[in-house]
Amino acid sequence: MEKSEAVANENLRNGGGDGSICGYESLCQLLSSNLEPHLFEEVNRLILGLNCGKALQSVAIPEPAKALSDEHDFDLQAFRFNADREALREPRVVRVGLIQNSIAIPTTASFSDQKKAIFQKLKPIIEAAGSSGVNILCLQASWMMTLRELQEAWMMPFAFCTREKKWCELAEPIDGESTKFLQEYARKYNMVIVSPILERDVNHGDTLWNTAIIIGNHGNIIGKHRKNHIPRVGDFNESTYYMEGNTGHPVFETAFGKIAVNICYGRHHPLNWLAFGLNGAEIVFNPSATVGELSEPMWPIEARNAAIANSYFVGSINRVGTEIFPNAFTSGDGKPQHNDFGHFYGSSYFSAPDASCTPSLSRRKDGLLITDMDLNLCRQLKDKWGFRMTARYEIYADLLARYVRPDFEPQVITDPSLNR
Numbered sequence: 001m002e003k004s005e006a007v008a009n010e011n012l013r014n015g016g017g018d019g020s021i022c023g024y025e026s027l028c029q030l031l032s033s034n035l036e037p038h039l040f041e042e043v044n045r046l047i048l049g050l051n052c053g054k055a056l057q058s059v060a061i062p063e064p065a066k067a068l069s070d071e072h073d074f075d076l077q078a079f080r081f082n083a084d085r086e087a088l089r090e091p092r093v094v095r096v097g098l099i100q101n102s103i104a105i106p107t108t109a110s111f112s113d114q115k116k117a118i119f120q121k122l123k124p125i126i127e128a129a130g131s132s133g134v135n136i137l138c139l140q141a142s143w144m145m146t147l148r149e150l151q152e153a154w155m156m157p158f159a160f161c162t163r164e165k166k167w168c169e170l171a172e173p174i175d176g177e178s179t180k181f182l183q184e185y186a187r188k189y190n191m192v193i194v195s196p197i198l199e200r201d202v203n204h205g206d207t208l209w210n211t212a213i214i215i216g217n218h219g220n221i222i223g224k225h226r227k228n229h230i231p232r233v234g235d236f237n238e239s240t241y242y243m244e245g246n247t248g249h250p251v252f253e254t255a256f257g258k259i260a261v262n263i264c265y266g267r268h269h270p271l272n273w274l275a276f277g278l279n280g281a282e283i284v285f286n287p288s289a290t291v292g293e294l295s296e297p298m299w300p301i302e303a304r305n306a307a308i309a310n311s312y313f314v315g316s317i318n319r320v321g322t323e324i325f326p327n328a329f330t331s332g333d334g335k336p337q338h339n340d341f342g343h344f345y346g347s348s349y350f351s352a353p354d355a356s357c358t359p360s361l362s363r364r365k366d367g368l369l370i371t372d373m374d375l376n377l378c379r380q381l382k383d384k385w386g387f388r389m390t391a392r393y394e395i396y397a398d399l400l401a402r403y404v405r406p407d408f409e410p411q412v413i414t415d416p417s418l419n420r
């Protein structure tokens with residue numbers, strides 16, 4: 001292998017060892033540090049788009065949150081998506097937060113210590129969100145801010161590569177330890193929190209699901225959504241652990257807007273995004289756990305495309321760091337056995353229906369992304385582009401109804417001059 005190819009492969013896998021991009025926290029930081037300001041402005045316009053005809057505004061970060069991010073060394077960024085002023089409706093601005101984090105202690109520690117350490121690690125980041133007036137919080141595929149959101153299965157290491165059954169012990173009922181931990185913050189800060197966990201459904205024979213719980217701003221449980229699509233790609237052997245979701249595509253009407261959750265691998269399915277849009281979502285969160293080698297080229301595209309196509313905001317959250325497991329595993333792909341998934345590349349970000357998006361959080365550090373968004377932008381984009389009105393759903397409904405039948409025949413018209 002050429003040296004440059006080996007370096008490129010290593011960068012894809014680990015970001016050059018420490019998860020950074022050649023020493024930079026993010027693509028935006030790499031560009032801003034290396035381009036003349038006027039060139040950076042142009043590149044930014046092309047990469048991040050424009051919101052109401054202008055570059056996305058950053059927002060002053062409240063001092064207490066800044067102090068917490070300095071003390072606990074997490075990335076903290078804040079932006080604002082505007083909408084046009086309307087004659088008949090007031091602006092509907094909500095402050096939404098995304099949290100990305102690495103695990104806190106090695107996967108060899110006791111399960112109870114691992115969970116406690118993650119809770120401890122998240123406390124200052126959630127406090128920073130709460131003290132900044134976040135209305136909705138989402139954790140990575142596992143947590144959310146005042147609208148908050150966390151990453152996929154935030155309360156445990158992402159052990160779904162190993163296929164070892166012992167990790168099932170970390171699954172929790174809907175009203176379990178993680179929910180109780182977050183309910184306190186929801187009450188304290190009048191915040192809606194989206195908490196993605198590995199769920200144990202005790203009323204149905206201990207069935208496991210990959211579930212996002214929506215905690216209301218009074219600490220109440222509004223409902224849950226279970227991940228619809230399970231990956232069977234690379235080391236993501238998740239079907240060993242939980243079942244395909246059975247909750248459809250619910251939209252949760254909260255004090256701060258209509259929200260939905262499309263968990264991780266569901267982002268590769270355009271119909272999954274569409275269904276949340278048809279049910280009226282204004283913000284869809286995509287709590288994820290994914291690694292550079294597998295999906296990084298897709299990461300900036302799929303969620304942003306979904307936001308445009310469905311006229312809603314999307315919050316994308318990914319884990320950070322490399323998680324090393326005690327026993328080596330393989331995934332039947334001929335690669336040597338290994339003890340980690342590769343590097344979870346963070347890079348959480350927001351996309352807006354007008355095709356603008358925020359810069360991403362760090363590729364290697366924990367982080368909190370705070371974004372104010374005027375939800376009026378959703379309807380304004382529907383009125384402008386008419387994607388929903390012009391969608392011709394009836395012709396697709398007809399095709400899909402025929403496609404799912406065993407006797408379906410693809411509509412292919414063959415050139416009669418082809419020599420068959």
Ligand SMILES: NC(=O)NCCC(=O)O
Pocket residue numbers: 141152231236263264265266288289290291294295
């Ligand atoms: N957790 C999960 O669904 N990961 C799948 C990998 C990907 O979709 O990038």
